[in-house]
Amino acid sequence: MPDRPTQSNSAQDTFERDVSLSESEPMIRRPAELTWAASRKETRVARTVVPKLKTAEFKILTRSHTPSSPPSSCEELTTIALSLRERVSLGPQQRFRLVGVGLSNFFGPEDLSAQPGLFE
Helix, strand or coil: CCCCCCCEEEEEEEEEEEEEHHHCHHHHHHHHHHHHHHHCCCCCEEEEEEEEEEECCCCEEECCECCCCCCCCHHHHHHHHHHHHCCCCCCCCCEEEEEEEEEEEEECHHHHHHCCCCCC
């Protein structure tokens, strides 16, 4: 449906060669920048950050985090994605062929008025 609100926004890169988790930081920055730029075109704000890693064996790993306030800059989005990368518990020998960064859990001004305050 073309008029349906956006559910998520993401970007990912596949590498020419598989890389270790420790090598992936600069490679996470690019999809984070693309995701951030695309999210600025939205009238709603995303609350949840979701990095994605695909292993050399094609196993997809994701983590997600919904901070108390939505990311307010590309750098903040990148910092959250990088911190979530550290929660991937695979051995140091594990290689990755793809990384991605996504935003989801969008809300807009109409969503803020839908939920009453705690003591209302």
